[in-house]
Amino acid sequence: MxxxxxxxxxxxxxxxxxxxxxxxxxxxxxxxxxxxxxxxxxxxxxxxxxxxxxxxxxxxxxxxxxxxxxxxxxxxxxxxxxxTFYSMFNLRKIGRHHIQICKTLSCKIMGEPEITEHICNKLNIHPGETTADGKFTVTLVECLGSCGTAPMMQIGFDYHEDLTTEKVDQILDSLK
Ligand code: FES
Structure with a gap:
């Protein structure tokens, strides 16, 4: 995608x-x-x-x-x-679960593009969009300070690190 x-x-x-x-x-x-x-x-x-x-x-x-x-x-x-400076502030309505995927260098090298594509395909949205049911918003953000455990994403206030597509599936499936 x-x-x-x-x-x-x-x-x-x-x-x-x-x-x-x-x-x-x-x-x-x-x-x-x-x-x-x-x-x-x-x-x-x-x-x-x-x-x-x-x-x-x-x-x-x-x-x-x-x-x-x-x-x-x-x-x-x-x-x-x-x-408008900090990505933790949402300037538009977002879904119940805000998935912020780090797209900066360490995460990029360690597989962020594959993770982003997997998540977006699974949710049928592009980065920056919210699912039709209002459940998920996906945003690409700059470094979240967890480079040693790249690739990573933040959902709400929780960090999810060392991501694989399998791990992403488990995380997303666990969210109500
Ligand atoms: S580059 Fe992704 S957390 Fe720093």
């Missing part, structure tokens, strides 16, 4: 003035991150707060970014530049 990378979704973000709302409990959680940093360094809390927004809304959307900009007294572009 020819690999087609969907890298253009950041160009499809719709920018509006909508501001997300969160429950009082979630706002309290956000404040608990904020107090870890000096008042003049609120921006330092941005990454943990992006994780909270992603957990609550499923992805980093325009309304969530607007909320964080207000909450941290930042420009909206400050929030976007961090959210």
């Amino acid at each position: 020819a690999s087609a990378l969907a890298t253009d979704f950041t160009n499809k973000i719709v920018y509006t003035d909508e501001v997300a709302e969160f429950s009082p409990e979630v706002v309290e959680e956000m404040k608990s991150h904020l107090v870890k940093y000096p008042p003049e360094r609120k921006r330092s809390a941005l990454i943990p707060l992006l994780f909270v927004v992603q957990r609550e809304r499923g992805w980093i959307d325009n309304a969530g970014v607007n909320f964080l900009a207000k909450f941290l007294e930042l420009e909206v572009t400050d929030v976007w530049e961090t959210a």
